[in-house]
Amino acid sequence: MAEEKKLFKVTIDNITVEVEPGTTILNAARMIGGDVTPPAMCYYSKLKGSGGKCRTCLVEVAAGSTADPRPMPKLVASCRTTVMDGMIVKNITSEKVPDARAGVVEFLLLNHPLDCPVCDQAGECHLQDLSFDHGKEGTRYEFKRRTFEKHNLGPYIQLHMTRCILCYRCVYTADQLTEKRAHGVLDRGDHAQIATFIEKNLDSDFIGNVIDVCPVGALTDKTFRFKNRVWFTKPVDAHRNCTKCCGEVQLWMRGDEVFRVTARKDEWGEVKESTKGGTGWICNDCRFDKKSVSDWTIEGPSNVSRHSVISQGHYVGLQKPTETMPAVMGGRQPRLLMDIHSVSEVNPESVELSKINRPAHSSDFNSDKS
Amino acid sequence: MQSLTSRAKQVDRSPMTVVERLYLWNIFKGMWITLKHFFRKKPTIHYPEEKRPFSPVFRGLHILNRDEEGRERCTACGLCAVACPAEAITMEAAERVSGEENKYREEKYAARYEINMLRCIFCGLCEEACPKDAIYLSETFAPANYQRKGFIYGKDDLLIPHPKENPEEYQKAVGSRAKAPANA
Numbered sequence: 001m002a003e004e005k006k007l008f009k010v011t012i013d014n015i016t017v018e019v020e021p022g023t024t025i026l027n028a029a030r031m032i033g034g035d036v037t038p039p040a041m042c043y044y045s046k047l048k049g050s051g052g053k054c055r056t057c058l059v060e061v062a063a064g065s066t067a068d069p070r071p072m073p074k075l076v077a078s079c080r081t082t083v084m085d086g087m088i089v090k091n092i093t094s095e096k097v098p099d100a101r102a103g104v105v106e107f108l109l110l111n112h113p114l115d116c117p118v119c120d121q122a123g124e125c126h127l128q129d130l131s132f133d134h135g136k137e138g139t140r141y142e143f144k145r146r147t148f149e150k151h152n153l154g155p156y157i158q159l160h161m162t163r164c165i166l167c168y169r170c171v172y173t174a175d176q177l178t179e180k181r182a183h184g185v186l187d188r189g190d191h192a193q194i195a196t197f198i199e200k201n202l203d204s205d206f207i208g209n210v211i212d213v214c215p216v217g218a219l220t221d222k223t224f225r226f227k228n229r230v231w232f233t234k235p236v237d238a239h240r241n242c243t244k245c246c247g248e249v250q251l252w253m254r255g256d257e258v259f260r261v262t263a264r265k266d267e268w269g270e271v272k273e274s275t276k277g278g279t280g281w282i283c284n285d286c287r288f289d290k291k292s293v294s295d296w297t298i299e300g301p302s303n304v305s306r307h308s309v310i311s312q313g314h315y316v317g318l319q320k321p322t323e324t325m326p327a328v329m330g331g332r333q334p335r336l337l338m339d340i341h342s343v344s345e346v347n348p349e350s351v352e353l354s355k356i357n358r359p360a361h362s363s364d365f366n367s368d369k370s
Numbered sequence: 371m372q373s374l375t376s377r378a379k380q381v382d383r384s385p386m387t388v389v390e391r392l393y394l395w396n397i398f399k400g401m402w403i404t405l406k407h408f409f410r411k412k413p414t415i416h417y418p419e420e421k422r423p424f425s426p427v428f429r430g431l432h433i434l435n436r437d438e439e440g441r442e443r444c445t446a447c448g449l450c451a452v453a454c455p456a457e458a459i460t461m462e463a464a465e466r467v468s469g470e471e472n473k474y475r476e477e478k479y480a481a482r483y484e485i486n487m488l489r490c491i492f493c494g495l496c497e498e499a500c501p502k503d504a505i506y507l508s509e510t511f512a513p514a515n516y517q518r519k520g521f522i523y524g525k526d527d528l529l530i531p532h533p534k535e536n537p538e539e540y541q542k543a544v545g546s547r548a549k550a551p552a553n554a
Contacts, residue, residue: 115476116447116501117445117447117449117476117478117501117502118445118447118476118477118478122447225465226446226463226464226465226478227463228463229447229448229452231448231452232448232451232452309452312452313452313457336518338518338519340486340522342519343519343522344460344484344486344522345482345484345524346460346461346462346482346483346484347460347462353462359464359465360462360463360464360465360481361464361465361467362464362467362470362481363467364464364481365462365464365481365482
């Protein structure tokens with residue numbers, strides 16, 4: 001009896017779920033899943049205290065609770081508003097929400113450089129998805145976008161402050177996963193920026209996870225920088241015995257080359273729970289240094305949503321056709337076969353891009369020519 | 371049976387007369403037709419010396435564009451390769467180092483860029499996909515070759531000549547069409 005009383009009934013877009021008291025509207029919507037879930041740029045369920053900054057998760061509350069069925073006067077941030085019994089929430093059925101969200105997207109994109117062709121996050125960028133799903137076509141902003149002095153965060157993490165939306169996820173990550181946080185948000189307002197106060201390398205063991213939590217391309221993997229586009233690499237689940245972390249990762253491969261190692265992500269783009277329990281954060285060793293297939297036990301291709309650009313060209317369930325030529329010609333190969341590697345300069349066997357521990361430069365490409 | 375066209379003619383199978391059997395008359399008749407064509411307007415052109423103008427939507431060999439300062443526009447974003455239905459385009463990107471700012475427009479550039487002309491179907495989707503105005507289909511054909519090796523076009527073959535160092539060649543590559551690909 002007492003247990004039954006505990007659950008709150010909440011209706012989101014005419015779908016009713018029963019959730020525990022203290023659940024936020026966003027998490028209740030995630031229990032339903034699908035289109036009903038509001039997008040979230042700053043909220044991260046695995047990081048305590050995150051949320052409430054980006055305003056993309058705004059929803060309309062049509063009735064506060066059964067006890068007090070008045071609607072909430074303004075749209076509320078669903079990641080920070082807890083449910084009440086009998087609450088009625090409107091997200092996609094609301095008239096106000098799409099408009100407000102388009103406005104939020106426009107604000108988020110005010111200073112965003114839109115350098116997606118250069119950005120390594122393109123293809124798995126939450127801001128791209130958000131602006132595609134909820135944004136308007138153009139911007140009304142006429143002024144110069146803010147720029148920052150380049151700030152070096154060491155050999156592993158590349159900071160592009162112009163792309164940052166100040167979601168604070170990386171700050172919480174450093175607080176909650178590492179012993180000592182070395183970076184934070186400096187200055188205020190338009191000048192607010194992610195930086196270390198005195199130029200300093202980020203080198204705690206788990207600091208690489210800021211790359212995974214960053215919803216945009218502000219923090220990217222320097223060892224993967226410009227090596228390949230996300231959608232040309234193939235995500236593969238793999239694991240290894242790691243003393244520091246769970247060792248369960250996703251490898252982004254091309255052929256036998258491991259281009260990038262990330263933590264596994266769930267359907268909300270957040271780091272998955274590991275099978276050993278706890279969130280599957282991975283350590284810097286696994287992320288940056290283990291770039292050979294021999295380091296890993298490969299479990300198989302990851303599941304990628306077929307609506308994602310990453311699923312292009314991966315040919316899941318590929319069946320290699322049998323070579324007809326030798327069968328027809330009595331076991332003889334045709335004499336005029338062209339091996340593409342004898343002509344093509346792209347992807348030569350002499351250069352393994354994934355083994356270079358920094359972005360490739362012109363010297364890497366010219367040296368093998370001579 | 372109703373004939374299919376109004377120009378249908380019954381075959382005349384009556385035996386030939388003496389004049390007809392000489393064939394001379396018919397030879398003169400034929401020669402007359404040949405003679406008439408000497409003074410007609412010629413429908414053919416002398417190809418290598420004279421070339422037909424290209425249609426404004428003609429899609430020929432690709433060129434990789436440069437901006438007005440001669441810097442390469444391509445940033446190796448891979449959108450052409452992902453748009454390509456024939457999977458003819460491959461590339462490798464590199465980071466621009468200091469001192470190369472006059473060569474590449476953005477901090478990332480295509481260190482290698484290859485189009486396999488054997489696979490290319492000249493559909494122009496790469497041109498449409500390009501966010502940087504970097505690739506255009508020009509008004510040239512891919513020249514014939516004796517070997518398939520010759521159809522793997524690298525950056526040396528694709529890059530447009532430098533607009534400042536080699537303005538004549540550049541203009542030639544830009545072509546004569548109204549919507550010139552130069553510096554859009």
